Amino acid sequence: MTTVEIPGSKSVTARALFLAAAAEGTTTLLRPLRSDDTEGFTEGLRALGYTLTAAPDRWTIEGRPQGPAHDAEVYCRDGATTARFLPVLAAAGRGDFRFDASAQMRRRPLGPLTEALRALGVDLRHEEAEGHHPLRIAADGVRGGSITLDAGLSSQYLTALLLLGPLTEQGLRITVTDLVSAPYVEITVAMMRSFGATVTRTGRVFEVAPGGYRAATYPVEPDASTASYFFAAAALTGRRLTVPGLGKDALQGDLRFVDVLARMGARVEVGSDRTTVEGPAGGRLSGLTVDMRDISDTMPTLAAVAPFADAPVRIENVANTRVKECDRLDACAENLRRLGIDVATGPDLIEIRPGTPRGTALASYGDHRMVMSFSVTGLRTPGITFDDPGCVRKTFPEFHEVFGRLREEWATAG
């Protein structure tokens, strides 16, 4: 049996960094993710005037409940958590702030979030395209109140506003008209409570009380989206693989990817503090139709193993994957076609037909998930290469070493 240690969750690390910065007192994060996204987040916090000490598995952050207090420029790199959460932290402070991001992140929308901030009285201006980075905020605190939000394109808009709630004078009442990636909001609410905030949800209405956050010692759980590549690898090769640290109490919805693998014929055990997947003999997977609106970061993982199923794999309700690091529906379709697989896409779906992939050069699209997903295909298809394998640095800089060791272990075991 194989055990793979997965690095910390990007989503949990980003939220913990925000909460630590906003809290009264000194927070310690245990086993945070060290990757381009989280380094971008800490670099942004430092630019905003926060003090962080980063030993490898232990970061400490001095909170500043009054928020950033001097003018600053922040470069958010490719990270949407950085690009969507930090402007909100700045808005709660005082000063003139400018935020910019990479070309990839500049293309990704944040209009519903910046509109909501304006509705709350924040003086915010997009420098170039409306609803996109770069942007300027002349911050003078946020009074709070009631807003309506469409989070149908990204749950991160709602997460950012929820995080802001306790930092407002009067609290926030957010009525959500649509919500994609809903489990990420559950992570947000659970973590806000761990840092002392009061949040309630009644159907589509979230209420957040004022009163700030309290520092905590916070252990970061392993990243469930990253774990999906290893679970898929076991499913595809008929092996048994365990990921410690992700069990029944895990915060991340992406762990539900193992339920998809179970429907495809894998044996899945979700224990109190670990999850094990055992692929069917010979990796003979079943086809299926699955709605991935809640867990769409794992859509490319499924797309990459789908050709090996005995019937079509149809993934529905994933329109939002078109506004990620790349247009993931088109990118997956292009790469599957390069592998010789028959595939169809619609505005919000992809259908992959069974086939035998032929090894070839694939396009990375600067998207870590494209590279990690099709590396799994490579377990059964020799000769797959990528034009930009290093883009895994966004969430898992050591991916190729760790995945390579797994390949070797399995090759030796026969």
Ligand SMILES: O=C(O)C1=C[C@@H](OP(=O)(O)O)[C@@H](O)[C@H](O)C1
């Ligand atoms: O809040 C978060 O940490 C995230 C939310 C999801 O984004 P969307 O809500 O934009 O789908 C997910 O895809 C992203 O990787 C991380």
Ligand SMILES: C=C(OP(=O)(O)O)C(=O)O
């Ligand atoms: C979409 C992703 O990242 P983000 O939105 O946080 O940039 C991802 O990690 O797949």
